[in-house]
Amino acid sequence: MIREAYVNALTLALFALIPLWAVLADEPFTITLMTRAAIFAIAAIGLNIALGLGGLVSLGHAVFFGVGGYAMGILAHHAQTYTALSEWPFLIEGTKSMPVIWLAAVVLSALAALVIGILSLRTTGVYFIMITLAFGQMFFFFAISWAEYGGEDGLSIYVRNGFPGLNTLDPIQFYGLCLGLLCLVLVFAWKLAGSPFGLALNAARQAPVRVETVGLDPTRLRLVAFVLSGAIAGLAGALFADLNRFVSPVMFSWQTSGEIMIFVILGGVGRLFGPVIGALVFVALEHWLGGLSEYWHIYLGLLLLLIVLFGRGGLIGMICGREAVHD
Amino acid sequence: EPVKVGMITTLSGGGAGLGIDVRDGFMLAVKQSGNEEIEVIVEDDQQKPDVAVQLSDKMVQAEKVDVLTGIIWSNLAMAVIPSVTAQGKFYLSPNAGPSQLAGKGCHPNYFNVAWQNDNLHEAAGAYANFAELKNTFILAPNYPAGQDALTGFKRFYKGELAGEIYTKLGQTDYAAEIAQIRASGADGVFFFLPGGMGISFLKQYKDSGVDLPVVGPAFSFDQGILQAVGDAALGVKNTSQWSKDIDNETNKAFVESFQAEYGRLPSLYASQGFDTANLLLSAMAKADVNDADAFRAALEEADFKSTRGNFRFGPNHHPIQDIYVREVIKEGDVYTNKIIGTALTSHADAYWSECSM
């Protein structure tokens, strides 16, 4: 068994070194792939806060991912067409500035998570899975028929949004930005897990009655976790849209929710680096297997199956064994 | 140095049939040309827009392709085409033709070798007039292509509408719609329900005992799908720019060689893939792909033998072509189509005037 810390460090090193190599070897697509992995990792870390720490199995995180994506799409679309987003009650203009877009994405997805959370947290277990799925489907079908912003066709923004002082069109610079955010989110998730809030949330997952009898409100703990989790997924959504310079209702689909969840489970639920490793491995597999055969899904399926059957607790569990009791 | 072509198409999942046909048609033409100067890289987009975008990035950045092609679905096309043409690459569409790209969003490097999305529906509208339908019930799924379909139909259709409904995307049960049709007093039905939706609709329609005449675009009656619909499709009129019995040498040779090569009848999509490759090969013969202006001019000439017979580009690089009416028949054990007339001759799309190219 390898110490988890080593595996984590190795993962970070991969995120740093592979793109570096790609720049030197002039393999820009590898950078794009790594950007994709980093963004998925952010979304999955978001989900992991709800899922791993809070035990909230949300099959609706595509909502937040999509809200983030559409926040970016709509703002950039209006900036591009020089039209105002709304004129009443006050004027809102589009923008092509990433920081502003991120802020909008985070705030809007947090709001969405707040509303969905308040309604969904009345339920537990499988019912929670299904009610979050239901909200996801509502957003999905809404987006499909939202003709103003492209409906099913989605929205293209032709040029990636800007970040002060960087040329975001350069793949490696945009990657750097995403990696930076990934690290920030990681640190946040790490601190969160050890914090009083994290401890209480963790206990609320295992023994809600106990949490209640020490004077805390498990539902409120969960709600806050859900909102944090949604906000992070929203940020990832905005980045993902910027990576593709395109948003579409697919971002809201249950398959997207499922995929984000697969990253977490594949890597290891509740482990800090689980989502990161899951996203990286999944993106790599998808890319590598996709080139092998028309029927590559079969290989992907078999690999995933082997991992579940022979590893306990995802890839991290497989490599490092069960989580060490921390101090 | 050979011309590099990046083909992004759907090769896995439920929609794979279309992508496979486009690919096979395309590769057949390349093979027949014997031209060694062309290299095709094929990738599977899984029918997901974000994957398509990734792949287009890969094609442009890593593979450094000169020409892209292959996308089946409008929403994927909208995600990919504007950005690759903006990067100076050529894109030849073998299937999707969203209206934005024909009108305001047209681009000198974008060529559509299939149709503008509305074309076949417009032809269906024209045919409905010809068949003297006076009170048609029309339906399509509720998404942009579905809305375009009904708009396209109405653009040419002159009669009344007995009803106009949008169904859910991916819907599989049409009992309620069929009941509405029955009660509406319609004298005919137009529908655009691609893929499995169309199969379900037709089977259920047949089983319901409503026997009003049905028209639709070719998509629900194409070679790949017809066998699954079976008897329910017999006699249905559908509009298409291609049919396997179009009478010209190129087409005959294509149908024969495709069958010989792959052991199945070619579909509409296969013909489109085949034509796309031939268009590209014709331009390669005339100009160097690195000389964009010359190459573009060569493409514009469309100097190739199309399986459809007459084929030329309008000012917005979309086809001007005849659109036929076909009827579904049974030849031995195989369901297929037979041309029964021409719905529209030298038809161009409705958006070219908005294109400022």
Place this chain on the structure above:
Amino acid sequence: MSLLTLSGVTASYGPSQALFGVDLQIGEGEVLALLGRNGMGKSTTVKCICRMLPAGGTLTFDGKDLGRLASYRAARLGLGLVPEGRRCFGSLSVQENLTAAARRGAWTFERVVELFPRLGERRGQRAASLSGGEQQMLAIGRALMTNPKLLILDEATEGLAPIIRQEIWSVIRLLKAETGLSILVIDKSLRELREICDRATILERGRTVWAGAIGELSDDITHQYIGV
């Protein structure tokens, strides 16, 4: 001849070993008390017998090697378990809990209800909403429904009212006297155990440290190993 024999049994939970060498015998019709402080491995031993936990060493029951058997096969040889913490099937009704376990024999639903009338009164209620004591009765009834040769009671009187506890002890006495059932009891009430048990085995840190007839269990020994 002994019905159940354990010798040198070891067992672990993942990396941490809980049993280091347990020896134990129960003869036909015999009642054995398994004693020891909290956490010394009594329940773990029971889990090994019922094949709910893989064990090293040798375990034979009724002349057959329990060693490699699946849990349900071991149970079918005649092991009736009343587990620690009751573990009733919460979403099932009382009656369903009992019928789920039923195997042919003298113990039937009617007889169990006769033994515990309270279960009869609550036969349609979901087990999860039973009171603690009611659940305990249900767990005993359920084990009897399998018509076992060896009844294993892991803290079966935990949480029961004195009057019911007395009832259960008298049931055990009755079972012992009338049916010749062998019984393995884990319980904290030494007073009662002394009355009904034939022999006792004491565990300390996962090892058998004392075994003998109940009469030989002196106060010194109980003081040393059990703390009273």
Place this chain on the structure above:
Amino acid sequence: MSLILLIEQVLNGLQFGIMLFLMAAGLTLIFGVMGLINLAHGSLYMIGAFCAAAVAAWSGSFLLGLVAALAGAAIAGALVELIVIRRLYDKDHLDQVLATFALILIFSEGTRWIFGSFPLYLNVPAYLSGPVTLPGGIEYPFYRLALIIVGLAVAAGLYLLISKTRLGVQIRAGENDREMIAALGIDIARLYTIVFALGAALAGLAGALVGAIQSVQVGMGEPVLIMAFVVIVIGGIGSIKGALIGAVLVGLTDTLGGIFLPEIMKLFFDPSTATSIGSSLASMAIYVLMAAVLILKPSGLFGVRA
């Protein structure tokens, strides 16, 4: 809208509901009763349809096709249980999600590999096709009436199996505490294999029956999976009665929503916009229904609070 049409549409809604139940029946058993999250349920549905289509085409008999669907899906189900699911009972629910997701990939592409990328032909046999006239002059497809009957029969059969037989009791006990039911001498592993195969067979049967009036193609199972989950959750997990009522509710909501929402919208918008907005709302209707039910009754209509 005429009364006859209204009645007919309500009938369509009911019928669609029962068809949904048929699709959900297998899932009720595997998910509701065994407590196993099986995303690959849609794949078993697809396998049933493909087996039926292949055998019906080969033999010319629809009934043989149905038998093949039952057998094919049951075998696939049993194999899946023995090879994969069996190792997952004592693991996290989430591992089941990942594993069954992997199974979807394998089954979908495997099916495409064997049967090709195009939809298959499977049609209603002549003796079941065509409309019958119901009292009141409603013309109704005979085959759909047959589906209703099969659906109700399956519902009744399942209900009896689960709540009235010892087998049913043991299955439910196993869901509560597998280790304990085994310690009572019940071969829960074999029991679960049987139940899983039975659930799979029901999925396969539904795939074949419904496939005959829909399209038999790769990926047909996924929308069904979602619908089936919606149905079961609305009704309350583990309750057969709930699943049936949930299915009918969903069927009615979906059908009537699709008809009336566009009409209602016509009061506010021009016809074209109205149909578009109305049908967008209609596609959301069942999810709104599900969310509303769960907000009011957090464990479904007939679910028991955990």
Place this chain on the structure above:
Amino acid sequence: MTEPVLQTLGISKSFGALRASRDISLDLRPGEIHAIIGPNGAGKTTLIGQICGTLRPDAGSVRLHGRDVTHKAARERARAGLGRTFQISSLAMEDTVLENAVLGALGAGGRPWRFWSNALSDKGLRETAEEALARVGLQDHARRRTAELSHGQRRQLEVAVALTLRPKALVMDEPMAGMGPEGSKRLTGFLDALRAEAPILLVEHDMDAVFSLADRISVLVYGEVIATGTVDEIRADAAVREAYLGDEA
């Protein structure tokens, strides 16, 4: 007479046709241990649920320090100083023993909304937690996972978590259950000392413990208090003997 810390006034509760609590009025005074005994299913846990706020009475009221808390949630009562242990252990099983105790301290502080600092290195929290563990004798097990504890050790942890709240009143549902004789003896001594700090409402079937600890005993049968009195009075009560004690008196 001193004011009761905890008081129920005529509370009733039914589950369908079953009347699990019938007009129960009792109180807990400073410094005392008030034991509640009664046959299984008499409604003791149900009563505790209503006192602690996890069940809502159909009628009657609950007072804590003279304040009506009938409509307050369980967590609010906990913050007001009501500690509780469960009949069936309810702990965060994957967490360590220490973490469970820290959780208690955290809840008592009422400030879980700290997302950045580390809970286990917070001095205040940790000291409270370690002190409580030491008092029940679990100090050597602080780093172990709760799931690895034996049944009896978990019961001890339950008590420890309740102590981290620095409760003004304790409600304990069968704390001795599952403890060995030695453990029971130690816990008895411990509760004896604890009563000065926080009076205890004790539900227990272990009569040795009840008789040696209780200042007063109330007997609940079929949801009704049939007798309240000192140990000797209750032991002598024929009705109680018949319904509950049998010959263990």
